[in-house]
Amino acid sequence: MPIRYMLKQIFMPPGVLFLLLVLAWWTRRRFPRFAATCFVAGLGGLWVMSLPVSVEWAARLLEREPALxxxxxxxxxxxxxxxxxxxxxxxxxxxxxxxxxxxxxxxxxxxxxxxxxxxxxxxxxxxxxxxxxxxxxxxxxxxxxxxxxxxxxxxxxxxxxxxxxxxxxxxxxxxxxxxxxxxxxxxxxxxxxxxxxxxxxxxxxxxxxxxGFLGVPNGRPFGGWLPEGKALWQSGLLLNEVIGLALYPVLNGTP
The missing domain is CATH 3.40.50.620 (HUPs)
Structure with missing residues (x-):
């Protein structure tokens, strides 16, 4: 369990996005173009995932079942x-x-x-x-x-x-x-x-x-286009679901 937890924290956002930023700093002199790409991907990923409007849009793709x-x-x-x-x-x-x-x-x-x-x-x-x-x-x-x-x-x-x-x-x-x-x-x-x-x-x-529907109007000022810590956490939950939906049939032997 500790190894699984550690790997998940490293290779899932926001961990992997911080790693990209560290990699950008580390390679900024020898490989400036590569460093710029890592910087844009890391910072851009953090910004997109921290937007309430991103959570709203992503959740609508996952929330397929209507409420009772x-x-x-x-x-x-x-x-x-x-x-x-x-x-x-x-x-x-x-x-x-x-x-x-x-x-x-x-x-x-x-x-x-x-x-x-x-x-x-x-x-x-x-x-x-x-x-x-x-x-x-x-x-x-x-x-x-x-x-x-x-x-x-x-x-x-x-x-x-x-x-x-x-x-x-x-x-x-x-x-x-x-x-x-x-x-x-x-x-x-x-x-x-x-x-x-x-x-x-x-x-x-x-x-x-x-x-607990998230794919509803986010109700934030400016339509949810300002970064928010809670949105970053929620985006991580949604991304975990996307990965789970893709991997579960493979890992559990279902075609």
Whole structure:
């Protein structure tokens, strides 16, 4: 895990863009044209990825599933057997809570899953293993918060997965022997295409329940053309999804 984490931070933005800037400085005298190219690519990449308007446009390409219609929430029990909410990391050692808590992305998913569960009566399953190999599992944290803060019990916990693919495969091993074949899948809208594909490959019939849409009007001054730190983080999430969509069929043996 540490090596995988390190490689990801180096070769994914913004790490790779900073490397380009360092390379530009290092080669500026011997290879000025090459250095200029690296400088433009590094600085230009940082600028584009930090624009809210870039996040908005990129997200629209990934967010293919429409939001559920609230008026139909009460009928979801006729179409699905359970709700599956995917983990999304955790915030470690928050003194306000005297321990770890689900990440902001996970909380967004959990709030939506809780609302859907109350409206439909469907039971909840939480999936997510150890974050960076440290207990408690993401599923355990989500179950605790869902019950204490949202008043919804989690019936199933899948606590060993490390990736979206493993979320699906290990959830299938847990749920399908109990007759759960149709799932209402809760995750961010930009993550839904990869999540749906993984759960369908695992044998589930999936009803998408996306939340946290980014491909909406950004509402920033000047239309979102000014750099913003949050946009840089969001752009990294979206780029990770694009790479995941391209690599998952190859890495998991699907033509």
């Amino acid at each position: 219609v609230e008026a139909q929430w009460g009928t979801l029990a006729q179409r699905a057997d359970a709700i599956v909410v995917l983990g999304a990391g955790r915030a470690q050692g928050d003194p306000a809570w005297n321990g770890d808590q689900p990440s902001l992305l996970a909380l967004e998913r959990m709030r939506y899953a809780a609302r859907l569960s109350k409206a439909s009566g469907l039971p909840l399953a939480a999936t997510g293993g150890l974050h960076f190999g440290q207990p408690p599992s993401e599923a355990a944290l989500m179950a605790e918060v869902l019950e204490e803060d949202f008043g919804v019990a989690v019936r199933w916990r899948e606590e060993a997965s490390r990736t979206t693919w493993e979320n699906a495969q290990l959830s299938a091993a847990l749920l399908q022997p109990q007759g759960i074949r149709r799932v209402l899948l809760v995750t961010q809208a930009w993550h839904m295409p990869r999540a749906r594909w993984c759960f369908e490959q695992a044998g589930f019939e999936v009803i998408a329940a996306p939340v």
